[in-house]
Amino acid sequence: MASKRVVKAIIFLAVFGAFTVATYETFFWFTHVYENDARVETDLSQISSQVNGKIEKILVTEGQYVKIGEPLVKLVDSDISLKIKALKTDLDLKKAEKLKLISEKIAFETELSFKLKTQNQKIKTIKMEQNAVKDRLELAKKNIKRVEFLFQKELVAEEKMNLEKDKFLVLKGDLAIKSAQIAVAEKELLELIAKQKQKDVIDEKIKILDVEYSRIEDRINLQKIELGYRLLRSPINGVIGRIHKFGGEYVEDGVNVVTLHNPLQFWIEAYVDESQIRHVEIGKKVLIDLEAFPFQDFFGVVSHIGNLTTTQTGLKTRTSASSFGGGIERVPVRIKMENPPKSLAPGMQASVNIRIYDGIKLW
Numbered sequence: 212m213a214s215k216r217v218v219k220a221i222i223f224l225a226v227f228g229a230f231t232v233a234t235y236e237t238f239f240w241f242t243h244v245y246e247n248d249a250r251v252e253t254d255l256s257q258i259s260s261q262v263n264g265k266i267e268k269i270l271v272t273e274g275q276y277v278k279i280g281e282p283l284v285k286l287v288d289s290d291i292s293l294k295i296k297a298l299k300t301d302l303d304l305k306k307a308e309k310l311k312l313i314s315e316k317i318a319f320e321t322e323l324s325f326k327l328k329t330q331n332q333k334i335k336t337i338k339m340e341q342n343a344v345k346d347r348l349e350l351a352k353k354n355i356k357r358v359e360f361l362f363q364k365e366l367v368a369e370e371k372m373n374l375e376k377d378k379f380l381v382l383k384g385d386l387a388i389k390s391a392q393i394a395v396a397e398k399e400l401l402e403l404i405a406k407q408k409q410k411d412v413i414d415e416k417i418k419i420l421d422v423e424y425s426r427i428e429d430r431i432n433l434q435k436i437e438l439g440y441r442l443l444r445s446p447i448n449g450v451i452g453r454i455h456k457f458g459g460e461y462v463e464d465g466v467n468v469v470t471l472h473n474p475l476q477f478w479i480e481a482y483v484d485e486s487q488i489r490h491v492e493i494g495k496k497v498l499i500d501l502e503a504f505p506f507q508d509f510f511g512v513v514s515h516i517g518n519l520t521t522t523q524t525g526l527k528t529r530t531s532a533s534s535f536g537g538g539i540e541r542v543p544v545r546i547k548m549e550n551p552p553k554s555l556a557p558g559m560q561a562s563v564n565i566r567i568y569d570g571i572k573l574w
Contacts (some may be wrong), residue, residue: 242419243498245489247562248528248541249481251501251555256447258283260468264438266462271469273454283469286462288441291434298431305427309420316413323410327403334396337493341389348386351379449473452557477551479511481563482521482528490567491516497546498564504552515545515563 264286271283307534358375361367449471458467483491491513499509520540523530528541546563 213305214240215286242567244483244565244567245562246481246483246487246565249479249499249546249561249563251477251557251559251561252480252545253472253557255452255476255557256445256449256471257467258443258445258471259465259467260284260286260440260443260462261464262286262437263463263571264288264441265463266456266458266468268458269454269456271451271454273451275451276474277446277449277451277471279445281445282442283445283451283471284443284456286441288438290427291438291441295431295434295438298427298434302424302427302431305424309417309424312413312417312420316410316417319410319413323403323406324493327400330396330400330403334393334400337389337392337396341386341393344382344389348379348382351375351382357378368389416507443468445471447471473555474555475494476550477555477557478514478559479546479548479563481544481546481561481565482526483544484563486515486544488542488544491544491565494568496566497547499546500562500564501552501555502560502562503554505555507552509548509550509552509562511546511548513544514547518542 224414226335227245267285267287269284271277271281277283321327345505355372355375358367358372362369400542410557451469451471453470454467454468457471479497493513493516495513497511497513499511501509520542524543526543542566
């Protein structure tokens with residue numbers, strides 16, 4: 212009898228326990244959205260080259276933490292360096308040529324200025340001498356009239372009159388010579404002024420050199436940009452997740468070389484059945500179970516609800532290819548973790564329980 216009672220008691224407890232568990236699970240099912248198709252996600256930075264080239268050296272290792280701007284991969288750049296060196300040589304030659312032209316221009320301007328000043332002074336001197344001859348010529352005219360008058364009165368000899376006339380003729384000749392000298396000097400001055408156009412020619416050559424100089428500088432800057440492309444740097448503070456290419460390999464632009472991510476930016480991406488998505492709202496609390504941490508509970512909050520199903524985006528999930536999930540659309544739901552573990556890695560599998568009613572708290 213006692214043993215039957217024990218058996219009955221055990222059966223009763225087992226049935227009661229099963230009923231209690233079933234009741235709890237049923238109640239939990241009505242108050243939560245459960246989804247086991249979830250995984251850890253993060254923003255992956257795919258580092259690729261912007262130019263074609265051969266990898267000279269990989270500067271990092273997988274799992275290494277790198278800071279923003281830190282070099283990751285170096286492509287062969289000796290050809291670019293040689294081009295820059297050659298262009299800098301051309302630049303120096305153009306600079307030297309410009310300096311030579313500037314020196315020639317200064318020397319030409321100095322010499323021409325001196326010659327113009329000297330020639331103007333020469334013309335001024337000749338004109339002064341011309342004016343002096345004119346004055347003496349006028350005086351000679353007066354003397355001739357005076358001597359002729361005296362000669363008519365037989366007060367002076369004929370020789371005296373002839374001497375005055377000779378003086379007049381000499382002075383008249385001197386005046387003609389001075390006029391000719393002035394004409395020649397003014398012509399020479401015009402020739403000197405015409406030479407000023409040579410300065411314009413030098414200025415034009417300098418302008419052409421400036422244009423060529425700027426073009427070479429632009430080419431150097433372009434080569435420096437090209438050189439910068441030969442060193443791949445980290446765009447973020449993050450961890451090297453995967454190295455896809457290695458030293459000696461040739462890569463084309465756009466080909467992924469290194470993948471890295473920010474270890475401080477993780478979230479859970481749950482792919483919720485379309486029949487349950489109406490219960491999910493931003494801000495709802497979430498219980499998270501990570502397969503990598505089976506004996507720990509993690510918590511989070513819904514931060515985003517997708518507006519396209521996984522079929523529309525072409526996203527492959529755990530249930531998308533299964534017969535159980537065939538024909539069922541799923542909506543991605545992003546969950547921000549409140550207490551992520553340190554060793555979390557992108558792609559880890561998870562399951563989530565999203566609380567429907569804020570007033571009912573079973574955890």
